[in-house]
Amino acid sequence: xxxxxxxxxxxxxxxLLANMIFLNxxxxxxxxxxxxxxxxxxxxxxxxxxxxxxxPVGVSESAxxxxxxxxxxxxxxxxxxxxxxxxxxxxIGLTGTLSLMLxxxxxxxxxxxxxxxxxxxxxxxxLSHFFEVLTIMTGTVLLVFFAR
Amino acid sequence: MEKYILFAFLNGILIGINRAMNGRLAASIAPxxxxxxxxxxxxxxxxxxxxxxxxxxxxxxxxxxxxxxYLGGVIGALFVAMxxxxxxxxxATRTILLVIGGQMLGGTILDMATGAIKSVPVQVIxxxxxxxxxxxxxxxxxxxxxx
Numbered sequence: 001x002x003x004x005x006x007x008x009x010x011x012x013x014x015x016l017l018a019n020m021i022f023l024n025x026x027x028x029x030x031x032x033x034x035x036x037x038x039x040x041x042x043x044x045x046x047x048x049x050x051x052x053x054x055x056p057v058g059v060s061e062s063a064x065x066x067x068x069x070x071x072x073x074x075x076x077x078x079x080x081x082x083x084x085x086x087x088x089x090x091x092i093g094l095t096g097t098l099s100l101m102l103x104x105x106x107x108x109x110x111x112x113x114x115x116x117x118x119x120x121x122x123x124x125x126x127l128s129h130f131f132e133v134l135t136i137m138t139g140t141v142l143l144v145f146f147a148r
Numbered sequence: 149m150e151k152y153i154l155f156a157f158l159n160g161i162l163i164g165i166n167r168a169m170n171g172r173l174a175a176s177i178a179p180x181x182x183x184x185x186x187x188x189x190x191x192x193x194x195x196x197x198x199x200x201x202x203x204x205x206x207x208x209x210x211x212x213x214x215x216x217x218y219l220g221g222v223i224g225a226l227f228v229a230m231x232x233x234x235x236x237x238x239x240a241t242r243t244i245l246l247v248i249g250g251q252m253l254g255g256t257i258l259d260m261a262t263g264a265i266k267s268v269p270v271q272v273i274x275x276x277x278x279x280x281x282x283x284x285x286x287x288x289x290x291x292x293x294x295x
Contacts, residue, residue, distance in 0.1 A: 030213040044191075
């Protein structure tokens with residue numbers, strides 16, 4: 001795929017994420033947040049095995065070797081569930097949790113782009129980034145706080 | 149209160165770190181491989197956590213769980229792979245913003261389907277702003293490598 005389609009893959013990933021959160025939420029209602037996350041991680045790992053073989057997106061022979069820490073992304077990922085289940089049941093509630101989590105993600109993204117943390121390419125932050133943050137986050141705050 | 153605000157904000161940072169680590173791994177061993185390690189390591193961590201903390205008081209409702217809800221894990225496998233693949237290509241901020249945009253569009257469709265919507269005008273404005281933001285991100289991600 002040429003670079004024209006990257007934005008669409010990210011957008012589709014977000015739509016998938018909304019469905020994933022919905023389905024894991026159903027599972028969590030019948031069980032518990034940590035149990036639902038454990039089951040979803042287990043099924044996800046199993047699903048990856050055939051998909052790893054089937055999906056024709058690989059890496060070039062000249063790709064650099066992975067740093068050791070990159071194998072442990074699952075740990076901050078799993079921590080997310082614990083922290084979210086604490087804050088959702090606190091005074092800030094679901095809307096507060098969701099909006100602060102999204103804000104944290106965007107701040108983290110800006111810092112990673114600017115400093116090139118985690119061996120990412122350093123990127124100049126442009127006016128376009130500013131307007132993307134402004135429009136998407138304002139729209140998100142409206143939806144999270146006032147539309148439902 | 150302040151403690152929970154900090155927790156929720158830190159949680160977002162943890163998600164950003166998780167995405168960056170996966171993105172870096174995907175650049176070396178393919179996106180589905182990064183998704184596999186993310187899920188396997190998360191699974192092992194959660195097994196320990198559930199063993200230490202859970203009272204398993206939900207065991208009696210376990211057979212009532214709707215089967216479709218287990219699809220969340222499969223969707224998660226695809227999500228991590230797609231997100232990791234894009235992350236190193238259009239950058240952290242833009243990937244995170246487009247995913248949030250998609251999440252909000254998908255969430256709104258789900259809300260409409262389940263009848264959870266209160267204010268339609270606010271929703272239309274929110275969605276419009278997000279679509280404008282997505283268009284800006286689209287144009288920039290298709291531009292020169294400096295963006």
